[in-house]
Amino acid sequence: MKRVITQMNLPKGRPRDQHADTKILEAALRLLERHGFRAVTLEGIAEEAGVARTTVYRRWPNKAAVVMDAFLTQVAPGIAFPEHPVAVERLRLQMQLLARAFRQGPGLLIRSLIAEAQFDEELRAAVHHGWIAKRRASAKAIIADAILAGELPNDVNADALLDTLYGGLYYWLLIDHEVLTEAYVDSLFATVLGPSSHMAQSKRFDCDRDVPGATSRIRSG
Amino acid sequence: MKRVITQMNLPKGRPRDQHADTKILEAALRLLERHGFRAVTLEGIAEEAGVARTTVYRRWPNKAAVVMDAFLTQVAPGIAFPEHPVAVERLRLQMQLLARAFRQGPGLLIRSLIAEAQFDEELRAAVHHGWIAKRRASAKAIIADAILAGELPNDVNADALLDTLYGGLYYWLLIDHEVLTEAYVDSLFATVLGPSSHMAQSKRFDCDRDVPGATSRIRSG
DNA sequence: TATATACGATGCACGGTGTAGCGAAAAGTT
DNA sequence: AACTTTTCGCTACACCGTGCATCGTATATA
Numbered sequence: 001m002k003r004v005i006t007q008m009n010l011p012k013g014r015p016r017d018q019h020a021d022t023k024i025l026e027a028a029l030r031l032l033e034r035h036g037f038r039a040v041t042l043e044g045i046a047e048e049a050g051v052a053r054t055t056v057y058r059r060w061p062n063k064a065a066v067v068m069d070a071f072l073t074q075v076a077p078g079i080a081f082p083e084h085p086v087a088v089e090r091l092r093l094q095m096q097l098l099a100r101a102f103r104q105g106p107g108l109l110i111r112s113l114i115a116e117a118q119f120d121e122e123l124r125a126a127v128h129h130g131w132i133a134k135r136r137a138s139a140k141a142i143i144a145d146a147i148l149a150g151e152l153p154n155d156v157n158a159d160a161l162l163d164t165l166y167g168g169l170y171y172w173l174l175i176d177h178e179v180l181t182e183a184y185v186d187s188l189f190a191t192v193l194g195p196s197s198h199m200a201q202s203k204r205f206d207c208d209r210d211v212p213g214a215t216s217r218i219r220s221g
Numbered sequence: 222m223k224r225v226i227t228q229m230n231l232p233k234g235r236p237r238d239q240h241a242d243t244k245i246l247e248a249a250l251r252l253l254e255r256h257g258f259r260a261v262t263l264e265g266i267a268e269e270a271g272v273a274r275t276t277v278y279r280r281w282p283n284k285a286a287v288v289m290d291a292f293l294t295q296v297a298p299g300i301a302f303p304e305h306p307v308a309v310e311r312l313r314l315q316m317q318l319l320a321r322a323f324r325q326g327p328g329l330l331i332r333s334l335i336a337e338a339q340f341d342e343e344l345r346a347a348v349h350h351g352w353i354a355k356r357r358a359s360a361k362a363i364i365a366d367a368i369l370a371g372e373l374p375n376d377v378n379a380d381a382l383l384d385t386l387y388g389g390l391y392y393w394l395l396i397d398h399e400v401l402t403e404a405y406v407d408s409l410f411a412t413v414l415g416p417s418s419h420m421a422q423s424k425r426f427d428c429d430r431d432v433p434g435a436t437s438r439i440r441s442g
Numbered sequence: 443t444a445t446a447t448a449c450g451a452t453g454c455a456c457g458g459t460g461t462a463g464c465g466a467a468a469a470g471t472t
Numbered sequence: 473a474a475c476t477t478t479t480c481g482c483t484a485c486a487c488c489g490t491g492c493a494t495c496g497t498a499t500a501t502a
Contacts, residue, residue, distance in 0.1 A: 013447020014499040020449095038340045041489060052450045057491075114395060115339035117261045118332045155418060160405070160412040163389040163397070168381070171388030172397060174335060175353060184381070191381040192413055234478025235468040262458060273481045277462070
């Protein structure tokens with residue numbers, strides 16, 4: 001779908017207006033912030049961008065795809081894993097960044113996108129690859145570092161660990177949004193990793209673990 | 222507005238067809254199983270039920286409300302907390318019940334409902350009260366029992382504990398559905414509560430007493 | 443100049459929603 | 473029995489967003 005332009009592969013006709021892309025995405029963000037996902041239409045986005053509706057359709061297949069791109073360009077850069085000498089602390093600090101985003105505008109967007117993805121397999125894949133997978137890969141690398149540093153036992157199930165940690169955040173976002181204070185995020189974190197997370201919690205991990213299905217989990221990321 | 226019928230408050234005119242309710246809900250379930258939430262329309266439900274479309278609109282405000290009721294009447298009875306002498310085991314066994322439901326037809330329904338609830342505040346409240354809140358109250362009571370029995374430390378944060386446990390399940394359901402084996406559910410559980418929390422024998426007792434009939438429903442006329 | 447593509451503008455068929463009005467049916471009330 | 477009230481099935485309709493097609497025009501390359 002995406003058209004890659006190289007010197008070997010020159011498009012023949014009138015080139016696409018490069019400004020149109022950003023105009024459309026910015027218009028989408030403006031309208032989304034004002035009216036929410038459901039109330040926003042492709043017609044409205046095109047009008048707000050000063051562009052014909054057909055022009056939008058030439059670049060994205062539907063509204064969800066436009067919003068997905070707008071969301072990624074605006075939000076994704078702001079929630080990278082912070083640096084910290086203690087690896088596990090990097091997880092906690094990033095959870096706090098994510099929670100802050102969830103509390104504000106981006107939270108509404110990601111809610112809408114995940115919701116819409118339940119009905120649109122293509123969007124679901126886009127959310128997964130563009131939003132979930134990258135961060136999850138980074139998190140797994142950090143967990144590996146934490147194990148090497150002795151902050152976590154080496155038999156930790158990284159998938160289950162991340163599902164419980166971030167699952168708690170998404171559960172709040174999508175299902176039970178009452179309060180999401182920094183303290184509560186910390187308590188989510190502490191519930192899984194223990195109150196002093198940078199030290200291995202012998203109480204939780206000292207037994208031999210036999211979780212036979214854990215390695216059978218298939219992941220794309 | 223809910224219409225409460227008592228002996229003091231008799232409706233004047235022609236009474237509503239009592240069979241229509243169940244006919245509509247059953248028709249909705251049949252169609253949902255066959256075609257999914259998005260493809261199902263109120264028109265189709267009414268036709269399948271052998272009922273006029275206006276009759277459906279007199280009882281529910283929109284499709285999501287009908288589906289919500291159909292879902293609750295079918296699914297909710299099947300996932301009550303099983304009995305077990307070890308309190309914590311009751312949590313684990315119920316997570317397995319829920320996971321089994323998530324893997325099958327009901328999983329698709331609850332996905333659709335939670336998704337739709339992101340755009341419909343009324344439906345969101347209905348999902349919360351009819352689906353989430355009751356089970357969460359039961360779970361908290363069980364946690365209290367577990368603390369009394371010495372299975373959990375008495376300073377445990379029940380909310381955070383449940384958010385991480387069930388958050389992991391819903392995270393799988395809504396965002397990252399690859400495989401959800403029993404073993405993986407156990408590893409989610411073990412990640413939060415430690416492998417030592419009585420994962421030995423799982424005797425299963427049927428116990429449907431958690432769902433006392435009609436739950437809170439959103440209705441129009 | 444010839445070719446190829448994007449542009450804005452317009453029109454349109456499609457499908458589902460939610461409401462309104464109709465006469466008939468089914469209950470209670472007098 | 474006559475009256476009142478409410479639901480019933482049915483039909484009709486306005487509304488809205490979608491997605492596609494088409495048109496003449498603009499802007500690039502060969």
